Amino acid sequence: MSDDPTTDGTAAKPPGPPAGTLVLTTPPAVGPLYRQAAIGLVPGLGGRRGGDTLPGLELRLRGVTVDRRQLAAYDRVCGFRLTDTLPATYPHVLAFPLSMRLMSAPDFPFPLVGLVHVANRITVGRPVDAGEALDLSVRAADLRPHARGRQFDVLATASVGGEVVWRGVSTYLRRERTAGDRDGRGPGDRPAPPAASGRWRVEPRVGTEYARVSGDQNPIHTSRVGARLLGFARPIAHGMWSKARCLAALEGRLPDAYTVDVAFKLPILLPSTVAFSASPAWSFALHDARSGRPHLTGTVTSG
Template sequence: MANLTWLYAKAALTGFTRRGSELPGTSPAAEVVVDPGRLARYGRVCGFGVRDELPITYPHVLGFPLQVALMTGPGFPFPLPGLVHVANRITRTRPLLVGEPLSLRVEAVDLRPHERGRQFDVVTTAAVDGEEVWVDVSTYLRRDGGVGGGSGGERGDGHGDGGRGDDERGGGRGDGGQAGGGRAGGERAGAPEPTAVWRVPADTGRRYAEVSGDRNPIHLHALTARAFGFPRAIAHGMWSKARCVAAFEGRLPDACEVDVRFKAPLALPGRVGFSTTPTGSGWRFALWSRKPHLEGLISG
C-alpha cells in the first residue's frame, strides 16, 4: 500500500501545478487482509462493537491509501488541497467478514459540471474471490468559479448560512454541501427531534486519523485548521457517517446501501443531535446542531 505521509507531502509540493479536464484510469488492484487490532481501534473511535462482520464503512479506510495515491498520481487534474468531499454512498451485496482477504480497486469517474465548479466520483470496489461485494462512491467538488448552471446536480452551497463544506482534502474554504450525485434525504425546515445526543470530543479528529490514515490538518488541531480557514478542527465526514451507521449496528440488511450528503462541518469539540425516521425499506437519519451536518438514507 502507498505511504500516506509521502503522498500528503507530494500533494503539497505538486498540487498547485495541476490542470486538466480528464480523469486518470483505474488503480492497480491491492490485496488487503484486515488487521483485527486496527479494526478494534476503529470500532472504539466510531462506536462499533466487536463482531466477525466488518462495519459497512470500514473498507473505505482500507481503500483510502489507494484513493490518495490516485488523486496525487500522474494525470489527475486537480490539486488535492481544496477538494470538498460532498457525498458518499456505500453499497454491499452481503456482509464482509473479518477473515476474508479483499481485492480493492479505485477509479475516478464522471467528471461533470457543477454551478460552483466541477464534480467527480472516486469509486472504490472490494471483491472476494473475484466477486464484487462492496462499492463505495465518494463525490468531490472542485471549486473553480462555476461553469454556468452545472448539469451535475443540486446547489453546491448546501447550508442555509453559506457555511464551509464538510470535508476538504487539505483545507481551504469550502462551500459545497450537497452532492450532485447524492440522493440522501431532502432539505428540512428545522432540526428534527433527536433520537440521541452525542458529545464529540476535541480529539476525535486525531483519533480517527490514527485508524484511518487521513491526517488532513483541518481535522487534527485548531492551530492547523485555522491555517486553512477553519476556526476549530472539524470532524472527518467519514467519521460522522460511521458514527451514524454504528447506531444501526445489527439492524442493517445483508444487502443494503447507505447514502449520505455532508453538509455543514462539525467543529470539535461539539454536541450533536442524531435523529432517525423509518422508511418503507430502511431509515432516514441526520446529525444536527444549529444546522445540519449530515443527512443520510439507509435502504435495503
C-alpha cells in the same frame, strides 16, 4: 496434449490486468502523499494542474487482510460493537490509500488539498468477515459541473474470490468561482431539523483518533493551524467518521445487504455537540444540537 494450448503447444497463460490498470504489491503510504500534496501548493513546485479529463488508470491491490487491533480501535472511535463482521464503512478505510495515490498523481487535474468530500454511497453485497482477504480496486469517473465548481467520483470495490462484496462511491468537489456561488438561501430558509433521538459530544480526540485508525491524516482534522489554513477556526471531524457513527447507532437493525447514501453538509467543528435523528423508513441526519445547522443527511435502502 494441453487442454488449452497456444500455437507453440504450451499452456496458455492466464490473462493479465487490462490496459490502464496498475496492480500494486503493497498499500501506498498515505503520509508522504499528504506531504507531496502540501508541497504542490507552493508556487513553482507543484507542476501544472487543470484540465477536463480524469486519468483512466485503475489501481488494484490484492489479498488485503484486516489488522484486528486496528479494526477494534476503529470500532471504538466510531461506536461500533466489537465483532468479526466488518462495519460497512471499514472497506473505505482499506481502499483509502489507493484513492490517495490516485488523486495525488501528477496527471490528476485537481490538487488534492482543498478537495471537499460532499457525498458518499456504500453498497454492502453481503456481510464481510474480518478474516477474509479482499481484492481492492479504485478509479476516478464522471467529472461533471457543480453549482460551486466541478465534482467527480472515486469508485472503489472490494472482492472476495472474484465476487464483489462491497462498493463505494466518494464524490469530491473542486470549488471554483461560478455563477452559482451564492444561491440566496439564508438561515431563515432552512427547514427545521427533525426531533433528535440522541445527542453526542464530539471531542477533539475524535479527529486525532480517527486519523490514526483510518490513515486519513489530513491536518484539517487534527491541527488548529492546519484547519485555519483552510478557513476553519478549529479542526473538523472527518466526514466518514460522522457516517460511521450514524451507522453504529443503527447497528443490529440493518439488513445483510443494503445501500447507504449520505450527503455531507456543514462540517462538525471540534468540539461540538450534535443531534442524531432517524426515521423508521431509514432516513437519518446529524445536526448541530444548538443551532440546528445540518451536518449530514442519509438514507438506507435494502438489497
